[in-house]
Amino acid sequence: MSPTGERSHIPWGFSYLLLSLNQELLVDPSTPSESKASSGDPLQLPQKWAHAITMPEAGCVLVATEALDDDSIFERTVIFLLRLGTRGTFDGPFGVIMNRPLYTKIKHVNPMFRDQATPFGDSPLFFGGPVDMSMFLVRTEDSARLKGFEEVVPGICYGFRTDLEKAAALMNSGAIRTQDLRFYVGHAAWDHEQLLGEIRAGYWAVASCSTELIGDALMGDPSRLWTEIQQLMGG
Numbered sequence: 001m002s003p004t005g006e007r008s009h010i011p012w013g014f015s016y017l018l019l020s021l022n023q024e025l026l027v028d029p030s031t032p033s034e035s036k037a038s039s040g041d042p043l044q045l046p047q048k049w050a051h052a053i054t055m056p057e058a059g060c061v062l063v064a065t066e067a068l069d070d071d072s073i074f075e076r077t078v079i080f081l082l083r084l085g086t087r088g089t090f091d092g093p094f095g096v097i098m099n100r101p102l103y104t105k106i107k108h109v110n111p112m113f114r115d116q117a118t119p120f121g122d123s124p125l126f127f128g129g130p131v132d133m134s135m136f137l138v139r140t141e142d143s144a145r146l147k148g149f150e151e152v153v154p155g156i157c158y159g160f161r162t163d164l165e166k167a168a169a170l171m172n173s174g175a176i177r178t179q180d181l182r183f184y185v186g187h188a189a190w191d192h193e194q195l196l197g198e199i200r201a202g203y204w205a206v207a208s209c210s211t212e213l214i215g216d217a218l219m220g221d222p223s224r225l226w227t228e229i230q231q232l233m234g235g
Contacts, residue, residue: 048216050209050232056093056195058084059153061214062204063229073130074203076226079188080137080214082158083150086192094189096128096135096158098214099222106183119168120178126222128184134161136183138176139218145175153211156218182218207233 053060062079069075074097081095107121128135138157140146148166149157159167170176190198198204207229217225 046210047212048210048228048232050207050213050229052233053206053208056081056084056199056206057208058082059208061098061207061209061229062095062199063207063226063233065202065205067201067203078217078222078225078229079129079204080152082135082152082187084192092189092191093195094131094187096137096184096187097126098217099225100127101125101223102127102185109185119171120181120183123178123181123183126182126184127186129186129188131187131189133187134183134185135159135187136161136164136167136181137218138167139180139215140176146170153214155211156214179219205233 050061056062058081060081062081064071064074064077068077076099077097078099079095080098081093083094085092085094102125104125105121106123106125109125136159138146138149138159140155140157143149143151143155143157146157149159149163151157167176167181171178195204199206209229209232213228213232
């Protein structure tokens with residue numbers, strides 16, 4: 001909390017950098033100087049990392065705990081939180097489950113989407129959550145080219161089903177490729193206090209993750225994502 005009473009904003013992932021710096025400062029002084037990094041060398045962070053944070057934020061992940069092991073929807077899920085929202089009931093946090101493949105393609109779902117989804121008809125579908133309104137994520141090296149899409153973390157934006165035509169136009173222009181998109185049926189959403197209550201009750205572990213970890217899950221097989229994050233967090 002800042003002196004003015006306003007909540008200070010810490011850039012996404014910066015807390016991990018602070019943690020790493022603290023660990024550097026706690027190096028045993030008896031360690032030979034040859035084994036210590038030169039003061040002129042930049043701090044090298046691992047490409048993939050995840051660590052616990054106390055409060056949810058846009059771009060973090062919610063990792064299902066053992067308390068959800070008997071839940072048919074959320075057991076061992078990893079939810080990428082796209083927006084934290086406000087305390088209003090209809091503008092709360094929402095995100096998508098990243099590790100629930102549906103083993104089908106867009107062209108095999110409801111025919112009313114078939115024409116609109118033609119440019120990416122062969123793209124696989126994932127279950128994003130129990131709340132209606134499907135979504136997709138886009139990975140890009142130049143988010144400035146994705147006007148009209150909201151960036152969650154550097155290089156990763158999201159859109160709703162209503163943005164499919166816009167995504168198709170970007171594909172046709174060469175701004176994005178088919179493999180840069182991942183499509184989700186439904187999404188997960190809460191009101192603000194509901195999510196905080198579920199976290200306090202122990203249903204979710206909240207973690208900040210590297211862009212590389214999220215990006216690899218988007219581009220490849222995310223089936224081991226829950227286990228990978230647990231291991232990175234020391235679980």
